[in-house]
Amino acid sequence: MLLDGIGESGQSSLRRSSVLLVGCGALGSTIAELLTRAGVGRLVLVDRDLVELTNLQRQVLFDETDAREGLPKAVAAARRLGQINTQVTLEPVVADFNAANAVQLARDVDVILDGTDNFETRYLLNDVAVKLGKPYIYGGAVGTRGMVYVYAPGRSCLRCVFDEPTGGTRETCDTVGVLGPAASIIASFESAEAIKLLTANAAALNPKLLTLDVWANTMRAIDVGVPDPECPCCCQHRFDYLEGSRRAATTSLCGRNAVQIVTAHAGENIDLAPLADRLAAHGAVSRNPYLLRVELRERDHDYQLTLFPDGRAIVHGTADPAVAKSLYSRYIGL
Numbered sequence: 001m002l003l004d005g006i007g008e009s010g011q012s013s014l015r016r017s018s019v020l021l022v023g024c025g026a027l028g029s030t031i032a033e034l035l036t037r038a039g040v041g042r043l044v045l046v047d048r049d050l051v052e053l054t055n056l057q058r059q060v061l062f063d064e065t066d067a068r069e070g071l072p073k074a075v076a077a078a079r080r081l082g083q084i085n086t087q088v089t090l091e092p093v094v095a096d097f098n099a100a101n102a103v104q105l106a107r108d109v110d111v112i113l114d115g116t117d118n119f120e121t122r123y124l125l126n127d128v129a130v131k132l133g134k135p136y137i138y139g140g141a142v143g144t145r146g147m148v149y150v151y152a153p154g155r156s157c158l159r160c161v162f163d164e165p166t167g168g169t170r171e172t173c174d175t176v177g178v179l180g181p182a183a184s185i186i187a188s189f190e191s192a193e194a195i196k197l198l199t200a201n202a203a204a205l206n207p208k209l210l211t212l213d214v215w216a217n218t219m220r221a222i223d224v225g226v227p228d229p230e231c232p233c234c235c236q237h238r239f240d241y242l243e244g245s246r247r248a249a250t251t252s253l254c255g256r257n258a259v260q261i262v263t264a265h266a267g268e269n270i271d272l273a274p275l276a277d278r279l280a281a282h283g284a285v286s287r288n289p290y291l292l293r294v295e296l297r298e299r300d301h302d303y304q305l306t307l308f309p310d311g312r313a314i315v316h317g318t319a320d321p322a323v324a325k326s327l328y329s330r331y332i333g334l
């Protein structure tokens, strides 16, 4: 409240605000913590993954207990955030953010924040933001580098700024990892832009694409220019990612040697108890209120299959969607 530009009115605007954060990994952890401490009113946390030991180097909301319990990141994050500030309404959503639920999750928020690690989801976030006329704060970090850009109605959208992802040729956290501080800095920039938006300080938003490298000690602000009239999204209003034509049913998860599978039945509520009994014949089964896991051994290779009540699964131990699908249909058979 002491800060020029925020004051009591800015603080009460924050208190009334509603934020959608997609992804509770490295970026999402820091963003969620900063916005919770800043006192936003409502924070919707969407994440499809669970906490693992290898996340802890950069995902600052989690600890070894979360990893041991195999908690979904959205649930573990909400638990920790609720201890930090009891006045924030926290809504953890354990789900894949996709074309089927994107509009519903984004409809009544004031700003959309990017905590994801892949361009598939970012273009979907961009589609939703443009379609609903909401600001979207993009952030990405890989290796020792990162980028931040704020889309707001009338500005160039993410598809104006970046070419289509060229699958495989981009560096990802799969191939080069990510330095914790690089992710935290990017997340801090995203949070600062969100606070400006939520306190009626849009004039202070960074109009440029910010890029930095904490190893090379460089920081640049790149002018992105006006919206591209050829842009399929913000100028031609074609929402390829939201309309589902660009969406994959299986996704290799970044840096995880794991594949996510979303079936056509996704969204159904599956009773995990009988499934747990059946799977126990094939390997060690563990359960918590949010998921079921089974350890499988096939041809001297160890896999771990995690199933959520909405029918979604994550297959650990392979990055090959074909292998993952085959395991899924053999053991779950939905």
Ligand SMILES: [Zn+2]
Binding pocket: 156, 157, 158, 159, 160, 161, 227, 228, 231, 232, 233, 234, 235
């Ligand atoms: Zn555009």
